[in-house]
Amino acid sequence: xxxxxxxxxxxxxxxxxxxxxxxxxxxxxxxxxxxxxxxxxxxxxxxxxxxxxxxxxxxxxxxxxxxxxxxxxxxxxxxxxxxxxxxxxxxxxxxxxxxxxxxxxxxxxxxxxxxxxxxxxxxxxxxxxxxxxxxxxxxxxxxxxxxxxxxxxxxxxxxxxxxxxxxxxxxxxxxxxxxxxxxxxxxxxxxxxxxxxxxxxxxxxxxxxxxxxxxxxxxxxxxxxxxxxxxxxxxxxxxxxxxxxxxxxxxxxxxxxxxxxxxxxxxxxxxxxxxxxxxxxxxxxxxxxxxxxxxxxxxxxxxxxxxxxxxxxxxxxxxxxxxxxxxxxxxxxxxxxxxxxxxxxxxxxxxxxxxxxxxxxxxxxxxxxxxxxxxxxxxxxxxxxxxxxxxxxxxxxxxxxxxxxxxx
Numbered sequence: 001x002x003x004x005x006x007x008x009x010x011x012x013x014x015x016x017x018x019x020x021x022x023x024x025x026x027x028x029x030x031x032x033x034x035x036x037x038x039x040x041x042x043x044x045x046x047x048x049x050x051x052x053x054x055x056x057x058x059x060x061x062x063x064x065x066x067x068x069x070x071x072x073x074x075x076x077x078x079x080x081x082x083x084x085x086x087x088x089x090x091x092x093x094x095x096x097x098x099x100x101x102x103x104x105x106x107x108x109x110x111x112x113x114x115x116x117x118x119x120x121x122x123x124x125x126x127x128x129x130x131x132x133x134x135x136x137x138x139x140x141x142x143x144x145x146x147x148x149x150x151x152x153x154x155x156x157x158x159x160x161x162x163x164x165x166x167x168x169x170x171x172x173x174x175x176x177x178x179x180x181x182x183x184x185x186x187x188x189x190x191x192x193x194x195x196x197x198x199x200x201x202x203x204x205x206x207x208x209x210x211x212x213x214x215x216x217x218x219x220x221x222x223x224x225x226x227x228x229x230x231x232x233x234x235x236x237x238x239x240x241x242x243x244x245x246x247x248x249x250x251x252x253x254x255x256x257x258x259x260x261x262x263x264x265x266x267x268x269x270x271x272x273x274x275x276x277x278x279x280x281x282x283x284x285x286x287x288x289x290x291x292x293x294x295x296x297x298x299x300x301x302x303x304x305x306x307x308x309x310x311x312x313x314x315x316x317x318x319x320x321x322x323x324x325x326x327x328x329x330x331x332x333x334x335x336x337x338x339x340x341x342x343x344x345x346x347x348x349x350x351x352x353x354x355x356x357x358x359x360x361x362x363x364x365x366x367x368x369x370x371x372x373x374x375x376x377x378x379x380x381x382x383x384x385x386x387x388x389x390x391x392x393x394x395x396x397x398x399x400x401x402x403x404x405x406x407x408x
Contacts, residue, residue: 010190013057014069014097021068021099025107028116035121036067039135041128043266043287044073046084046251050198051126051175053098054191055146058179059124068099072135075100080265083251087197091190108137127171130154133271146174149395169217170202176220186227196224197247204330205244211391252289252325259305262288262295263320269313270398272405281316281341281405284309287394291324292333292363292384300372303382306337316341317348319401321387321394332387334360334397338380344408345381351404352385358397359388 024035038056040048052069060067071078078095079085088095106112124144125131130152131138142155144162151165164174176195185191199221200206203213206221229236254262266287271280288295296302310318320335334352338345353360363384368374376382 007190010057011092011094011097013060014053014094017056017060017066017068018097018099020066021070022103024066025099025104028107028112028121032120034065034119036065036124037070037122037138038067038124038126039070039072039131039138040126041268042072042132042134043268044071044077045081045127045266046087046198046247047171047202048127049081049084049088050194051146051171053093054172054185054194055124055126055175055178057191058175058182058185061182070104071098071100072132073101075102077264080257080261082253083201083247086250087194087247091193093190093194108135110137113137126175129165133269146178147171148174150399166216168214169212170199172198172202173214173217173220176224177216180223186224187231192224192228196221196228197243199224200240200244201247201251205240210330248325252323254289255294257288257290259295259299259302260309262286262290263305263309263318268394268398269315270402272402274405274408276408279408281344282314283401283405284313284315284318285394285398285401286318286320288320288322289324290322291331292322292335294324295322296365296368296384300374303337303374303376303380306335306382307339307380310337310339317345319397321397323393330390332390332392333363334358334385334387335383336385337382339377340379342379342381346383348401348404349381349383349385351407352397352400355404356400357389358392358400360385361388 036059038052038059040052049071056067056069059065121141122143123138123141124146125142126146127148129145129147129149131142139155142158145155145158145165147165148168148171150167164178166174168174172195179185199217203217204210206213206218225236225240228234228239254265257265263286267284269282269284272283273280299305306318316338318335318337320337322333322335324331336345336349349360352358363386365384
């Protein structure tokens with residue numbers, strides 16, 4: 001399987017954007033030219049990486065301005081995203097030239113942002129439509145959104161073609177739609193492989209039985225595949241299958257990660273509003289590629305780590321979704337944990353079991369607890385559920401969780 005390799009122009013863009021971005025972030029008051037940040041979501045999965053990098057590159061070419069993809073995870077967490085690391089290596093993308101979270105943390109304070117003229121900073125969101133709490137100071141600068149999640153209705157000033165929020169399989173599909181005016185981007189460099197790999201992975205290879213691919217995902221992927229076939233004389237069906245199988249294998253290669261790493265490899269945090277407008281809860285939803293029973297078997301201290309992770313992120317309830325391959329089938333499970341809001345966590349688990357189509361059923365952890373001498377402390381809720389509806393990813397689960405908290 002031969003992928004389009006990264007070219008000098010794309011890597012030169014990343015190098016230059018890091019150089020200019022570092023200058024602006026260190027001394028924003030000296031910046032007299034408009035600068036744009038393109039930001040994927042806080043989990044920074046493959047979709048967020050590719051959509052933010054490719055769209056930043058497109059805008060920099062079209063507008064001739066400084067456009068910087070911001071990666072809102074620590075640099076040391078990059079290697080945890082095994083599918084991203086593999087694809088970037090295969091396409092020769094020099095990811096070391098990206099700007100990671102620690103590179104711009106100092107920029108995110110009110111005094112520094114006050115020194116930035118409003119018309120000199122633009123923020124563009126891909127793969128999410130509300131900035132994470134740690135980036136909330138950038139809210140006034142949001143001017144464009146490209147996302148495939150449910151619209152949360154924030155930033156009403158972002159309208160029309162600048163607000164492309166559509167429930168498709170992958171945000172990268174919508175970015176590809178946006179950049180099709182520049183056909184050169186689809187030829188002879190890493191971008192076709194980056195776009196295609198992301199769309200295939202997000203839609204489970206476009207297979208209809210998984211109900212992830214929309215007609216738009218299929219049309220965009222077919223356009224890229226047609227170009228590959230014409231330029232490279234390859235067996236496109238075999239190429240597509242091999243590409244997807246390899247990416248999925250890389251994504252699911254997480255068995256050697258620690259519990260701490262499994263929780264942070266694909267993590268999002270949400271502020272949940274309730275009927276009482278003054279009462280809000282911080283909730284975390286992580287996603288990992290491991291069988292739940294395998295996870296608890298290899299780490300008898302899992303509850304301790306869940307507790308440490310919850311407290312370090314100041315969250316009331318932690319939902320940890322797991323996905324694994326069982327033969328030809330994809331299976332899902334869900335952990336629900338809380339050490340500060342036991343009754344609320346238990347109530348939310350009942351709601352997700354009884355009031356949604358997730359088809360949750362609790363797993364008996366008695367033998368595991370006895371074998372490992374595990375006794376739950378007072379005030380702790382910890383339960384693993386099988387999720388019968390394997391098509392429901394975090395994109396579907398999070399709105400259910402939000403609906404539960406809104407009813408409280």
